[in-house]
Amino acid sequence: MTEVSNSLPTNNDEDSRQVRVGWRDYVRAVLHDYVTLFALAFIIALVVFTLGAEFLAPHEPTGLNLRDRLLPPGAVGRSGDFYLLGTDELGRDLFTRLIYGARVSVSVGVLGAALSAIVGVTAGLLAGYHGGFLEDVVMRLVDGMLSLPSLLVALFVLFILGGGFGNLILVFLVLHWMVFARMARGLALNAVSSAYVQAAVAQGCKPGRVILRHILPNVMAPILVLFTLEIAVLILSEASLSFLGFGVQPPDASWGLMIAGGREHIRSAWWLVAFPGLAIFFTALSLNLIANWARAVTDPVQRWRWLAPHRKSRAAA
Amino acid sequence: MTVIETLPGYDATAPLLTVDDLSVTFGSFEGQVAAVDAVSFSVHPGETLCIVGESGSGKSVTQMAVMGLLSSPPAQISGNALFRGIELIGASQSTLSAIRGTGMSMIFQDAISSLNPALKVGFQIAEVYCARTGADRASGRRHAIELMERVAIPSASQRVDDYPFQFSGGMCQRIMIAMALALNPKVLIADEPTTALDVTVQRQVMELLAALAKDAELALILITHDLGVAAEQADRVMVMYAGRAVETGPTGPVFANPCHPYTQALLASMPHMASVSDRLGIISGAPPILSQLPKGCAFLPRCQHAAPLCQNSRPQLGTSGPDRTSACLRLNELFKERPVNV
Amino acid sequence: MSYTLRRIINSLVLLLITISFVFFAGRLIGDPALNILGPGATPAALEKLRVVAGLNDPLWQQYLNYMAGIFTGNFGVSYRFGFSVLPALDLADLGQPVLSIVLERLPATFILAGSALAIAVPLGIFMGVTAAARPRSVADRIVTVLSLAGVSVVQFWLGLMLIVLFAVQLGWLPTGGYGDIRHAILPALTLAARPIGRIAQVTRSAMLDELAKPYIITARAKGVANHRIIYHHALKNAAIPIVTMIGDETSALLTGAILVEKIFAWPGVGLLIIDSLTRSDLPLIQASIAVVAALVIAVNLLVDFSYRYFKPEISLSRGR
Numbered sequence: 001m002t003e004v005s006n007s008l009p010t011n012n013d014e015d016s017r018q019v020r021v022g023w024r025d026y027v028r029a030v031l032h033d034y035v036t037l038f039a040l041a042f043i044i045a046l047v048v049f050t051l052g053a054e055f056l057a058p059h060e061p062t063g064l065n066l067r068d069r070l071l072p073p074g075a076v077g078r079s080g081d082f083y084l085l086g087t088d089e090l091g092r093d094l095f096t097r098l099i100y101g102a103r104v105s106v107s108v109g110v111l112g113a114a115l116s117a118i119v120g121v122t123a124g125l126l127a128g129y130h131g132g133f134l135e136d137v138v139m140r141l142v143d144g145m146l147s148l149p150s151l152l153v154a155l156f157v158l159f160i161l162g163g164g165f166g167n168l169i170l171v172f173l174v175l176h177w178m179v180f181a182r183m184a185r186g187l188a189l190n191a192v193s194s195a196y197v198q199a200a201v202a203q204g205c206k207p208g209r210v211i212l213r214h215i216l217p218n219v220m221a222p223i224l225v226l227f228t229l230e231i232a233v234l235i236l237s238e239a240s241l242s243f244l245g246f247g248v249q250p251p252d253a254s255w256g257l258m259i260a261g262g263r264e265h266i267r268s269a270w271w272l273v274a275f276p277g278l279a280i281f282f283t284a285l286s287l288n289l290i291a292n293w294a295r296a297v298t299d300p301v302q303r304w305r306w307l308a309p310h311r312k313s314r315a316a317a
Numbered sequence: 318m319t320v321i322e323t324l325p326g327y328d329a330t331a332p333l334l335t336v337d338d339l340s341v342t343f344g345s346f347e348g349q350v351a352a353v354d355a356v357s358f359s360v361h362p363g364e365t366l367c368i369v370g371e372s373g374s375g376k377s378v379t380q381m382a383v384m385g386l387l388s389s390p391p392a393q394i395s396g397n398a399l400f401r402g403i404e405l406i407g408a409s410q411s412t413l414s415a416i417r418g419t420g421m422s423m424i425f426q427d428a429i430s431s432l433n434p435a436l437k438v439g440f441q442i443a444e445v446y447c448a449r450t451g452a453d454r455a456s457g458r459r460h461a462i463e464l465m466e467r468v469a470i471p472s473a474s475q476r477v478d479d480y481p482f483q484f485s486g487g488m489c490q491r492i493m494i495a496m497a498l499a500l501n502p503k504v505l506i507a508d509e510p511t512t513a514l515d516v517t518v519q520r521q522v523m524e525l526l527a528a529l530a531k532d533a534e535l536a537l538i539l540i541t542h543d544l545g546v547a548a549e550q551a552d553r554v555m556v557m558y559a560g561r562a563v564e565t566g567p568t569g570p571v572f573a574n575p576c577h578p579y580t581q582a583l584l585a586s587m588p589h590m591a592s593v594s595d596r597l598g599i600i601s602g603a604p605p606i607l608s609q610l611p612k613g614c615a616f617l618p619r620c621q622h623a624a625p626l627c628q629n630s631r632p633q634l635g636t637s638g639p640d641r642t643s644a645c646l647r648l649n650e651l652f653k654e655r656p657v658n659v
Numbered sequence: 660m661s662y663t664l665r666r667i668i669n670s671l672v673l674l675l676i677t678i679s680f681v682f683f684a685g686r687l688i689g690d691p692a693l694n695i696l697g698p699g700a701t702p703a704a705l706e707k708l709r710v711v712a713g714l715n716d717p718l719w720q721q722y723l724n725y726m727a728g729i730f731t732g733n734f735g736v737s738y739r740f741g742f743s744v745l746p747a748l749d750l751a752d753l754g755q756p757v758l759s760i761v762l763e764r765l766p767a768t769f770i771l772a773g774s775a776l777a778i779a780v781p782l783g784i785f786m787g788v789t790a791a792a793r794p795r796s797v798a799d800r801i802v803t804v805l806s807l808a809g810v811s812v813v814q815f816w817l818g819l820m821l822i823v824l825f826a827v828q829l830g831w832l833p834t835g836g837y838g839d840i841r842h843a844i845l846p847a848l849t850l851a852a853r854p855i856g857r858i859a860q861v862t863r864s865a866m867l868d869e870l871a872k873p874y875i876i877t878a879r880a881k882g883v884a885n886h887r888i889i890y891h892h893a894l895k896n897a898a899i900p901i902v903t904m905i906g907d908e909t910s911a912l913l914t915g916a917i918l919v920e921k922i923f924a925w926p927g928v929g930l931l932i933i934d935s936l937t938r939s940d941l942p943l944i945q946a947s948i949a950v951v952a953a954l955v956i957a958v959n960l961l962v963d964f965s966y967r968y969f970k971p972e973i974s975l976s977r978g979r
Contacts, residue, residue: 243918284811
């Protein structure tokens with residue numbers, strides 16, 4: 001120490017002593033968090049049933065059985081079939097239809113979010129990395145589009161183009177890429193000023209390589225969290241648009257359409273509305289819970305609350 | 318609103334503030350870490366106690382614990398802190414609220430961020446005054462102006478409605494002081510009040526603080542790492558290292574004749590003290606990492622007088638002179654034969 | 660140019676772009692004359708209408724006429740409302756002006772959105788503050804799950820379930836319609852679920868940030884009571900993200916009311932939009948979208964200006 005002063009040395013190397021958190025810590029944390037564990041289990045089950053609908057569904061999705069119409073949940077039909085969640089007005093098993101409906105609802109959500117993410121992240125990273133005119137244009141577009149009433153615009157565009165799976169995805173892409181773009185640009189701005197990117201640039205990396213190999217992997221975590229949230233948002237939007245008749249068109253059956261169909265029978269057969277709505281609710285809730293958890297455990301300020309072994313506090317007298 | 322005099326244990330004749338065997342530990346990834354380890358001290362009206370030590374030595378945490386400002390968990394606090402006989406450690410929120418402001422107050426290092434950016438300074442100064450005395454806004458405002466004049470803020474009557482961001486760092490610290498004095502507390506804890514200020518303002522603020530403390534017969538607990546400040550202001554000093562008190566005593570004797578290797582090293586590193594021996598002392602080695610303290614004396618790795626016996630046990634505070642204590646295992650052989658001048 | 664003026668001009672430009680987009684996109688669905696008169700109309704009637712309504716003019720001229728009309732408050736006349744005799748010769752006499760149709764419906768939408776906000780804002784803020792005051796406590800977990808549930812629920816489904824429970828099964832409240840306060844309870848509750856969740860979430864995280872700041876310790880050290888620290892010191896500093904979220908949710912209420920108004924047959928702008936869409940009443944669609952977009956933009960502006968109140972630096976630094 002060569003500094004001459006009448007002050008004491010200060011100890012500011014807290015950061016260099018940061019403890020690394022491994023995947024085992026995350027697994028342990030999630031096993032102790034029953035709410036998140038439930039959400040994770042629900043999503044895994046949803047994926048399994050969606051992919052393996054042909055093998056796992058108890059009935060045929062189009063199996064009409066007019067003798068077993070509008071049976072309540074848990075009923076046994078005249079032919080001896082068991083209907084876990086009841087049947088609809090054509091005697092089709094509601095549980096089976098929910099499983100097949102999941103395919104449409106989930107794929108609209110995942111595809112819409114994935115395409116929005118690809119377009120939005122690309123635009124955002126390029127804008128944040130290059131700055132200048134490109135950034136100006138992209139961000140103006142983002143701000144403008146974000147201040148539009150999105151449900152209304154979606155309704156109008158689908159009214160012009162007509163509903164259906166493809167148009168729905170297109171509308172979601174147009175109305176949701178900005179969310180990703182805004183976040184990606186913010187992350188890119190941070191990354192550009194960081195040492196690891198400057199080192200890469202100094203070594204002569206081309207912009208494309210810097211963005212793909214150096215920036216993208218480091219900003220993936222928050223983008224994945226947003227992606228999870230957007231799937232939930234899009235599943236909800238799809239339900240609303242389909243309910244109004246502007247989304248998925250029959251014979252495709254999404255959860256939103258099933259609610260719309262069940263509405264006629266709501267006084268006599270509540271389950272036709274209740275279960276598709278619950279399916280959407282639990283799917284969206286699980287995705288939100290997982291995103292929430294992921295955000296909390298990756299936040300360097302807050303994560304000790306989740307990851308540190310929990311101890312009872314001892315209030316000293 | 319509870320009044321101090323009605324709290325259980327209140328005794329007007331009891332010492333102002335007595336802290337006994339206070340420990341604070343935090344749970345961390347590396348296990349339990351003792352930020353403060355069995356610290357004891359007391360202050361009397363009109364007395365200034367300086368707590369000296371490096372960052373991370375536990376001097377701020379000690380005072381935060383006394384004020385009840387550490388949230389638990391993560392902090393685990395044990396020991397006693399009595400204000401006029403009222404136990405502060407583990408006290409209820411209402412007890413603490415009653416004592417804070419009227420009994421004890423605290424000001425902090427970074428005055429600018431310690432003021433609420435969204436509220437007018439006058440309001441912040443008079444807030445507890447209004448809440449406790451039931452005064453209306455107008456008389457609160459007058460009280461705020463008086464206090465701002467007491468801490469020598471120019472044109473106080475106009476600036477009372479300004480926001481913190483409109484003041485300089487030095488002025489913000491004056492506002493903090495005015496705020497802390499709003500209810501005439503008996504104890505004022507100042508946590509490095511001048512560290513974040515420009516060198517030119519440091520002295521002004523410190524002199525103001527000393528003058529106000531003298532006027533109001535305040536017990537002032539001054540946390541600092543500036544030994545010059547300590548030498549000028551303190552009646553007594555307590556030197557802390559790695560969460561423990563290593564030496565305590567009246568300022569004059571301690572600075573003239575330190576009885577702990579760490580205090581010695583500290584004083585040797587001060588330029589004007591060092592000039593006596595024509596050599597600038599330095600403290601070799603790095604400050605201690607609390608989670609990795611050695612089994613023996615915490616200062617051992619950096620101590621000039623380290624001996625094999627220092628590895629065996631933690632030194633306890635022992636008498637090193639009249640009204641003085643020191644925690645060194647070699648206290649007797651190293652410091653005893655020197656004449657103790659009182 | 661002042662900041663305020665620039666914001667207002669930006670907003671107006673955005674509104675004009677939206678209206679233009681709706682105008683041109685509306686032409687993509689086909690011949691407006693055929694749309695008005697229906698597939699059974701004779702070619703002569705169609706041609707007559709085109710001449711009268713100026714539909715044979717070049718598109719840019721029609722656009723300019725339309726935009727000029729808008730500046731005088733004339734959004735055209737409805738293809739459906741007030742049409743009694745077909746084929747009509749003079750549209751202006753027969754069709755009702757769309758702007759007045761939309762404006763008539765506005766109060767109902769305002770009542771609904773206002774009631775929902777009156778429920779959601781205090782409740783959401785209270786929940787968020789309670790959670791932030793004790794992170795990871797039981798209260799915090801409950802608030803987190805409840806607020807995520809509010810965000811995850813399908814609004815129109817919630818409305819249907821409330822109807823089944825409170826109107827059909829229990830018979831306490833009407834299933835829908837417009838009238839006294841009993842008609843507003845279920846739709847307002849339905850609409851409030853999402854903003855409660857969003858406001859609670861943003862309040863919680865903003866309050867967690869603020870409660871970790873040094874000025875909170877100062878306030879505690881000087882003896883300010885805990886509830887005052889939370890509701891006065893921290894909440895005012897946490898206000899900007901909360902107000903932003905309230906603004907976003909207000910905009911969402913103005914459009915999200917579409918589904919709830921449909922479920923409860925609540926005669927607001929939302930129901931009007933659905934009706935005009937299903938009946939291809941293009942002028943009415945254009946006017947409703949313009950009005951709603953204008954409202955949303957106005958809300959955004961209001962939120963922006965409210966920042967000055969909560970963050971003194973903003974107004975004072977610009978003023979001096």
